[in-house]
Every structure is written in C-alpha cells, then in structure tokens.
Amino acid sequence: MTRPRHGAAPFHDLLAGHSRLTALALAPDGARLIAEVRSVDDEGTRHVPRLWEVDPSGARDSRPVAGSLPGDHAPAFAADGTLLFLGEREGADSADGKGEGQGTALWALPEGGTAERIAGHPEGIWAFTAAARDAGTVAYTAELLPGATDAGTHAARLRERAGIDAILYEETAAHIWRTAPGPGEPHTFVLRRGGAPVNAGGQGLAGSGDVVLSPDGSLVACVRAANDLAPDTNVVVVADAATGAGRRTFSRPGHQYYRMAFTADGTALVCERQREETHDTEWRVTLVAFDLASGEETDLLPDFDNWPWPGRAVVSPVPGDDTLWFTGDERGHCPVFRRDADGTITRLTASGAYSSLCVTPDGTTLYALRSAIDSPPRVVRLDTVTPDQHPVFLDAPGGLGPLPGTLTEVRTRADDGFSLRAWLVLPDGASPEHPAPLLVVPHGGPQASWSAWTWTWNPWPFAARGYAVLLPDPALSTGYGQRMQERGRGQYGGRPYRDVIALTDAALARDDLDAARTALAGWSYGGYLANRAATRTGRFKAIVSAAGMWNLEAFQNETEMHAYFRKIFGDPRTHRDRYETDSPHHDAAGLSTPMLLVHGGRDQGAPLGQALSLHSDLQRLGVPVKFLYFPGEGHTIGRPNHVRVLYETVLNFLDHHVLGRPWRRPAL
Known part of the structure; x- marks a missing residue:
C-alpha cells in the first residue's frame, strides 16, 4: 500500500491547492496569447483568477500581464x-459617480498602459464579447429587475428593494437556479465607443450570457427561452446592435441552441444544436449554420457518428473561408476536429482533451488548453491541417509533477455485444504479488465521458493512497456514436449499470487487482449509479454516493431540471412502471453495503432531500452510513478547503471499510 512520505503533504492537498488554467485568448494579430490562471487564496477558501502572458512562439517564459490584478478574468x-477582461477593483467609481457600476465591471488594458473601466452595471456584468473588426463595440450581459430599462432604473429599484428578498413569479419558477440568484433577468447591452449602452434586451433579447457580435459590430445575437410551455426549446435572436431592433429569429421545437459564432463575413451564424433525451428519443447534438439572409438552417455534421457533443465552433477568421474547428469526445479523448467547406472532417489530435481553441488570423495555427486523465490543462500549439498530430507545449502555470501511478485501459463486451472501454489508473507498486484494491468511479451526466482532467473526483489522490481506479464509460456516455445513446435510452438504472459491472468484471480479471477489496464512488448521475449498485449487489465493501438521485418521483418534482426529467420518465401517475424500474428507493430493502453520502446544501440539480431520504432509509435498515454535508456548496464541491475535506473523508472511509483500518475522523 502506497503511503505519503513522512512529512510530505497528501496528494489530495497538493491537488486542492494547485493553480488551474481555465481560459485562453489570442490577440487579433496573433502576437499575444493570454491565459486565465486560478490560484488558491491564502485562506484556502476560493480560487482567485489572474491573467498571464504566454509567448506563442514558446521562446520566453510566461509572466503575469503587466497592469493586471488578482481577480481579473474572462480575457x-x-x-x-487592447486586452479586455472582467474584474472588481477597489476605488473604481461608476461613470456617473452614483456607484451604479459596483461589482464586476468590464475593463480595457492597452499593452504597456493602465486599465480603464469601460462598462459597469449594478451588481455586476456576467459575460461579454467584442467585435472582431470594430474596436469600439462590445456587448455584455447583465441583470435588470422587472420594469427597469437601463442601469440607472435598475439601481433605483435595487435601492427600493433594500432588505427585501421576496420574489413573485407570475408565470413559472422553472430555471430560476440557472441564472443569477434574485428577481433580475439577464439582458444584453451593446456599447459603442463614446455612446451609452443600448438595451438590446428591451426588444426581447434577454438571454443567458451566450451573446456574440458580428465581426463588423453591426449585429448582436443571443439566445432566450421560447416560452414557459416549451422548456426544451429556445430561440436565437439576431438584432441590430445599434438599436436592438430584431432582424431574425431561429428556433426548432424540442431543440436548444448554444455557443454561437458569426462567420468572418457576417453572413451566417454557427451554433451548437441540442435535442434533449426523452423516453423515446436519444440525446443528439450537432453544429448548424443559419444563413442570415434566407433563414435557412444547415446541419454541418449530418454524417458524423462520433457523437462528440461538439464544443463551440471556432470559425476561420478569413472572409470567404468556411473552414471551422471544434472539439468533441471520442473514445476517452476529446480531440480537435477540422471541418472543411465540403463537409470533410479531419481529426487533428491523436490523444488528450482540448478546450478554449484560438485560431491565428491567417488560419494556419491553433492554440488550446490540453488536458488528459493523467495531465492537468496545459497551453499547446497545433497547426490547423495535420491529422493526429502531437502538440507543442508552451510555458504557462498549472503544470503538475509526477503522478503516483500509471494509466492504462480496460476493454470488454456488454451483454448486447457492444464494445466497452474504461480508463484504469494503477497505483505504484501494484503487481500480482501485491494486488491493489479497486475503486470504481462512474461519471456524472449521464451524457459525459472520462476524457479530461478533473479537479474533484480526480483518480490520482486515490492512487496515491494505493487504490486502483476504474473510470468506466457506460451506455449514454459521449464519444461512442449514436448507438451508445440508443442502447441506454429510457433505462437509467438498467444497461448503464450493467455496463459498469461488466467493465468492473473485466478489470478484476487482471492479476494486479484484488477482487476481494473493491468499492464504488460516484457523483451526480454517477451517484445515482452508486445508489443503484447499493440496492442491487453486495460485492462492494463500501459505496460513496455524492449528489445522487434516490427517489426519482420526488426528485423530478424538486429539481431545477424537472421539465427535462419529466420528458424521460413521464408523469409518475401514468408511468408508474418507469419509476418502479429505475428509482433505487423502491429497492431499499436490498441496502446492506456501508455508505458515505456527500451533498451540498445549495444543490438545486439534485436537491438535498435525495440524500436525506437515502440517509433515513439506511439508518432505518441499520446499514452503516456517514453523511458529509457542505451547507454552502451546490451540485459540486468547489472551495479548496472543502475539496481537501472531501478527499480526506472519502479516503478514510474507504480505508476503514475496504482495507479494514480503524476509522479516522478528518482533522478539519
């Protein structure tokens, strides 16, 4: 069993306190590359962003951006x-001197100059975008209270509401947790140099922060909800940036659009289109293009069966060039793909998971963040044409030293003959003479994949403690073609659970793993599969369920995503069979394995009542249970010190039940 060296910090402490690369931005001339780096503050209570200069050529070391301060983000x-970013700075007054710009503001920082605040809003700005060829136009998203039309009237209403937190919903409270807390609604504002912000939201362009400008700054596009009766549908609105007057709208019943980008000539808008899963139809995602003149919508990936869940498309900056690049899951990786004008798709990277793509103005070079199961995000450079290339790594913060183990794969066949795979992390020292205990960790989602580095539920703290970690991709995982969605449709606790068990059996066929010492831990949908396993099998010595679902009937009435889950499971009064088949609480009598429950008090995705109900059943049945509760956390555990507590508690729980060691209450 691998143990930390005497005096050395546990690996999970190093992980919780490590700096994180989170975003990239490339200057229009391709000469400057800016990275957002988030580091833990001195108290260990939060991650503080800072902007770093990365040399695109790789010749010079990275360094903090001159004139940038801790807290600056979203470059x-x-x-x-001119470098633009969001940030809060002490002593920064609003333009009119009335303090109406307090909170996160939009700043401009010329190279070698001083940051200037160019836009603010009461309670802050959420997100922004800039025009590619018009230096004087930006668009940003901020809240307005009902009846307010601009920052001034919004601030006045805030003052009137001082000490009041009541909110009256006259239509529906659905999706209230997906926006900023409070009664305000997101609106899009367009700001031109020397002018006042135009409330494009006044013409119905309220949105979620997904807003883009055309390259010349004449058009602004945003998404908004269709109506309360169609929660699975949204509308893309394209409006005049100067007046907010609507030009075009695009929508399709049962579909939602995200992550927009105008083409370089401004004649089309490229979006991600998503059809959510129902009991009878599979989740499906593609990239589409809207012709702004004709209104025609074109599927850009009609025959691409990787089912990659493509990320935001990066369009060629060269007018007339219809090439675009995107990322998407593929069999445990998340490569970069290039789509040519004729529809040809080329995979540009051989391994790893890529994000935050940036393309040079001549369209010949890409910069990105690359991570993998065994590597945190790093800044890399790629060319835009070579298939299956290996990237050039650039100097930037965020690197991590040697990991306490090695990475390999496990493959097997499911009960329907489908080919399955999983990542397997092996701790140092695992061998037939010293087989390692195994921890199985199904991912959340369920539409997701183990393809990239994660900061919570990372496998390496467990490997540092001597555990092998299996990261299975069961039915409903992304990156395995549409068939992977079809085979899991309508059976949350059926085939995905059986796939996890099949991959577990395949892993335990290895002679360097100990089949008598196994555990399972999952978060979100993985927590649901953990609860499913707890009622179906006694093979695991311990089970950890974090933010999981237990009583599906209660869950789909309480969650912020109730409309989505109602489509999958139907009305419990008319589709009792679906709930009886897939809701673990119906099989509570099968509980026998010691469980650790982890939940955040502000979790609106999987509300706290799910954990409380499971905890009650475990206590009623006399099953050993512990409950790790984070009152101020949501669906994920994010504060660095909380992450430390999470890992230490889970590791000690596993050591006790899997390895037979005395229980140790975490010091914190």
Whole structure:
C-alpha cells in the first residue's frame, strides 16, 4: 500500500491547492496569447483568477500581464489589440459617480498602459464579447429587475428593494437556479465607443450570457427561452446592435441552441444544436449554420457518428473561408476536429482533451488548453491541417509533477455485444504479488465521458493512497456514436449499470487487482449509479454516493431540471412502471453495503432531500452510513478547503471499510 512520505503533504492537498488554467485568448494579430490562471487564496477558501502572458512562439517564459490584478478574468481582445477582461477593483467609481457600476465591471488594458473601466452595471456584468473588426463595440450581459430599462432604473429599484428578498413569479419558477440568484433577468447591452449602452434586451433579447457580435459590430445575437410551455426549446435572436431592433429569429421545437459564432463575413451564424433525451428519443447534438439572409438552417455534421457533443465552433477568421474547428469526445479523448467547406472532417489530435481553441488570423495555427486523465490543462500549439498530430507545449502555470501511478485501459463486451472501454489508473507498486484494491468511479451526466482532467473526483489522490481506479464509460456516455445513446435510452438504472459491472468484471480479471477489496464512488448521475449498485449487489465493501438521485418521483418534482426529467420518465401517475424500474428507493430493502453520502446544501440539480431520504432509509435498515454535508456548496464541491475535506473523508472511509483500518475522523 502506497503511503505519503513522512512529512510530505497528501496528494489530495497538493491537488486542492494547485493553480488551474481555465481560459485562453489570442490577440487579433496573433502576437499575444493570454491565459486565465486560478490560484488558491491564502485562506484556502476560493480560487482567485489572474491573467498571464504566454509567448506563442514558446521562446520566453510566461509572466503575469503587466497592469493586471488578482481577480481579473474572462480575457478577450478588442480589434485594436487592447486586452479586455472582467474584474472588481477597489476605488473604481461608476461613470456617473452614483456607484451604479459596483461589482464586476468590464475593463480595457492597452499593452504597456493602465486599465480603464469601460462598462459597469449594478451588481455586476456576467459575460461579454467584442467585435472582431470594430474596436469600439462590445456587448455584455447583465441583470435588470422587472420594469427597469437601463442601469440607472435598475439601481433605483435595487435601492427600493433594500432588505427585501421576496420574489413573485407570475408565470413559472422553472430555471430560476440557472441564472443569477434574485428577481433580475439577464439582458444584453451593446456599447459603442463614446455612446451609452443600448438595451438590446428591451426588444426581447434577454438571454443567458451566450451573446456574440458580428465581426463588423453591426449585429448582436443571443439566445432566450421560447416560452414557459416549451422548456426544451429556445430561440436565437439576431438584432441590430445599434438599436436592438430584431432582424431574425431561429428556433426548432424540442431543440436548444448554444455557443454561437458569426462567420468572418457576417453572413451566417454557427451554433451548437441540442435535442434533449426523452423516453423515446436519444440525446443528439450537432453544429448548424443559419444563413442570415434566407433563414435557412444547415446541419454541418449530418454524417458524423462520433457523437462528440461538439464544443463551440471556432470559425476561420478569413472572409470567404468556411473552414471551422471544434472539439468533441471520442473514445476517452476529446480531440480537435477540422471541418472543411465540403463537409470533410479531419481529426487533428491523436490523444488528450482540448478546450478554449484560438485560431491565428491567417488560419494556419491553433492554440488550446490540453488536458488528459493523467495531465492537468496545459497551453499547446497545433497547426490547423495535420491529422493526429502531437502538440507543442508552451510555458504557462498549472503544470503538475509526477503522478503516483500509471494509466492504462480496460476493454470488454456488454451483454448486447457492444464494445466497452474504461480508463484504469494503477497505483505504484501494484503487481500480482501485491494486488491493489479497486475503486470504481462512474461519471456524472449521464451524457459525459472520462476524457479530461478533473479537479474533484480526480483518480490520482486515490492512487496515491494505493487504490486502483476504474473510470468506466457506460451506455449514454459521449464519444461512442449514436448507438451508445440508443442502447441506454429510457433505462437509467438498467444497461448503464450493467455496463459498469461488466467493465468492473473485466478489470478484476487482471492479476494486479484484488477482487476481494473493491468499492464504488460516484457523483451526480454517477451517484445515482452508486445508489443503484447499493440496492442491487453486495460485492462492494463500501459505496460513496455524492449528489445522487434516490427517489426519482420526488426528485423530478424538486429539481431545477424537472421539465427535462419529466420528458424521460413521464408523469409518475401514468408511468408508474418507469419509476418502479429505475428509482433505487423502491429497492431499499436490498441496502446492506456501508455508505458515505456527500451533498451540498445549495444543490438545486439534485436537491438535498435525495440524500436525506437515502440517509433515513439506511439508518432505518441499520446499514452503516456517514453523511458529509457542505451547507454552502451546490451540485459540486468547489472551495479548496472543502475539496481537501472531501478527499480526506472519502479516503478514510474507504480505508476503514475496504482495507479494514480503524476509522479516522478528518482533522478539519
């Protein structure tokens, strides 16, 4: 069993306190590359962003951006090369001197100059975008209270509501947790140099922060909800940036659009289109293009069966060039793909998971963040044409030293003959003479994949403690073609659970793993599969269920995503069979394995009542249970010190029940 060296910090402490690369931005001329790096503050209570300069050529070391301060984040560039970002700075007054710009504001920082606040809003700005060729136009998203039309009237209403937190919903409270807390609604504002912000949201362009400008700054596009009767549908609105007057709208019943990008000539809008899963239809995602003149919608990936869940498309900056690049899951990786004008798809990277793509102005080079199961995000450079290339790594913060183990794969066949795979992390020292205990960790989602580095539920703290970790991709995982969705449709606790068990059996056929010492831990949908396993099998010595679902009937009435889950499971009064088949609480009598429950008090995705109900059943049945509760956390555990507590508690729980060691209450 691998143990930390005497005096050395446990690996999970190093992980919780490590700096994280989270975003990239490339200057219009391709000469400057800016990375957002989040580091833990001195108290260990939060991650503080900072902007770093990365040399695109790789010749010079990275360094903090001159003139940037801790807290600056969301970097982007104006057309003239001015660095734009969001941040809060002490002593920054609003333009009118009335304090109406307090909170997160939009700043401009010329190279070698001083940051200037160019836009603010009461309670802050959420997100922004800049025009590619018009240096004077930006669009940003901020809240307005009902009846307010601009920052001034919004601030006045905030003052009137001082000490009041009541909110009256006259239509529906659905999706209230997906926006900023409070009664305000997101609106899009367009700001031109020397002018006042135009409330494009006044013409119905309220949105979620997904807003883009055309390259010349003349058009702004945003998404908004269709109506309360169609929660699975949204509308893309394209409006005049100067007046907010609507030009075009695009929608399709049962579909939602995200992550927009105008083409370089401004004639089309490229979006991700998503059809959510129902009991009878599979989840499906593709990239589409809207022709702004004709209104025609074109599927850009009609025959691409990787089912990659493509990320935001990066369009060629060269007018007239219809090439675009995107990322998407593929069999345990998340490569970069190039789509040519004729529809040809080329995979540009051989391994790893890529994000935050940036393309140079001549369209010949890409910069990105690359991570993998065994590597945190790093800044890399790629060319835009070579298939299956290996990237050039650039100097930037965020690197991590040697990991306490090795990474390999496990493959097997499911009960329907489908080919399954999983990542397997092996701790140092695992061998036939010293087989390692195994921890099985199904992912959340369920539409997701173990393809990238994660900061919570990371396998390496467990490997550092001597555990092998299996990361299975069962039915409903992304990156395995549409068939992977079809085979899991309508059976949350059926085939995906059986796939996890099949991969577990395949892993335990290895002679360097100990089949008598196994455990399972999952978060979100993985927590649901953990609860499913707890009622179906006694093979595991311990089970950890984090933010999981237990009583599906109660869950789909309480969750912020109730409309989505109602489509999958139907009305419990008319589709009792679906709930009886898939809701673990119906099989509570099968509980016998010691369980650790982990939940956040502000979790609106999987509400706290799910954990409380499971905890009650476990106590009623006399099953050993512990409950790790984070009152201030949501669906994920994010505060660095909380992450430390999470890992230490889970590791000690596993050591006790899997390895037979005395229980140790975490010091914190």
